[in-house]
Amino acid sequence: MHIKAKLEIVAMSEQGIDISDLSLVTPLEVLANDHPEIAELCNQSLVELVQQQVVALVMVGR
Numbered sequence: 529m530h531i532k533a534k535l536e537i538v539a540m541s542e543q544g545i546d547i548s549d550l551s552l553v554t555p556l557e558v559l560a561n562d563h564p565e566i567a568e569l570c571n572q573s574l575v576e577l578v579q580q581q582v583v584a585l586v587m588v589g590r
Contacts, residue, residue: 530566533559534573541581548578 533555541547547554560570
């Protein structure tokens with residue numbers, strides 16, 4: 529579940545979607561809400577993915 533949600537977010541990022549947008553509900557957030565026992569893992573993964581997107585955007589000068 530967790531890996532699939534991460535891959536969905538990576539695909540969103542690759543499509544140019546700003547995954548740090550607070551109005552966006554990501555698959556990891558949905559998973560965290562549905563399964564509180566893995567919420568911390570989901571949140572950490574989302575933070576890492578957002579950081580990766582920021583680094584990628586900085587590297588291409590956006």
